Amino acid sequence: MIDKTAIILGVSGSVGQALLDELIHCPAFNQIIALTRRPLDQPADSKVEQRLVPDMTPSNLEQAVIDALADCGDDAVGFSVLGVGAGTAKLSLAEHRAVDVELNAAFARGLKASGKVQHLAFMSAIGANINARTSGSGAAGMPRYSRVKGEAEAAVLDQGPAIVSIFRPSMIIGSRHTPKILSTVLPLLAPLTPARYRSIRTTEIAQAMVAAALRTPGKSGIYNYSEMMGLISEGRSGN
Numbered sequence: 001m002i003d004k005t006a007i008i009l010g011v012s013g014s015v016g017q018a019l020l021d022e023l024i025h026c027p028a029f030n031q032i033i034a035l036t037r038r039p040l041d042q043p044a045d046s047k048v049e050q051r052l053v054p055d056m057t058p059s060n061l062e063q064a065v066i067d068a069l070a071d072c073g074d075d076a077v078g079f080s081v082l083g084v085g086a087g088t089a090k091l092s093l094a095e096h097r098a099v100d101v102e103l104n105a106a107f108a109r110g111l112k113a114s115g116k117v118q119h120l121a122f123m124s125a126i127g128a129n130i131n132a133r134t135s136g137s138g139a140a141g142m143p144r145y146s147r148v149k150g151e152a153e154a155a156v157l158d159q160g161p162a163i164v165s166i167f168r169p170s171m172i173i174g175s176r177h178t179p180k181i182l183s184t185v186l187p188l189l190a191p192l193t194p195a196r197y198r199s200i201r202t203t204e205i206a207q208a209m210v211a212a213a214l215r216t217p218g219k220s221g222i223y224n225y226s227e228m229m230g231l232i233s234e235g236r237s238g239n
Helices: 014-024 060-068 094-113 143-160 180-192 204-213 225-238
Strands: 005-011 028-036 048-052 076-081 117-123 161-168 221-223
Touching: 005 014, 005 048, 005 060, 005 094, 014 028, 014 204, 028 060, 076 094, 076 204, 094 117, 094 143, 117 143, 117 204, 143 161, 143 225, 161 204, 161 225, 204 225
Parallel strands: 005 028, 005 076, 028 048, 076 117, 117 161, 161 221
Antiparallel strands: none
């Protein structure tokens, strides 16, 4: 059995909850550090250590990561599924960047500075593009949204640990932000949908991220739907 430490940002969201559950049930991880503004509204597990960062500024978050990992072994993996989620259309570009770019960059810097983490599994979104225009609506799927996601990817690659695995889901089934009717209809349309744009479940994103963490890639890379499903398949065959 491998004794790994996982440190997670964004655990209170739908994907974050699925990721936490996947890590709890993965025997390779004996310690899970959850960085969160508020206590998690769920039963505690002996593997989970909650680290509260109520004033989650970039500097506070970066230091919290370093402090949380200070007494951990060297086999630690970072996971970030932090993002604004629904409501980005109501935010200014600066407000959106403050969460998706600045906080994720601070988390990545903390991982690197700790000296304990060589691999970050980072959730972005399909269509992320640092060259997309910044004007117009910030709603999911629009150019400004894609621009912020692209900037977040660039920031963690530049400031984070040696290897960053970027996960780009399309529509997420099981997310509290996805209408129930879409969660029902989208899987039926999968055969007609180009692979990279197929919907994916929160649990599948979590499984893919953990599978990547268990077999650290040799270099940074991007994982769309097909690659994520491939990781899940490899993980199952390796059990």
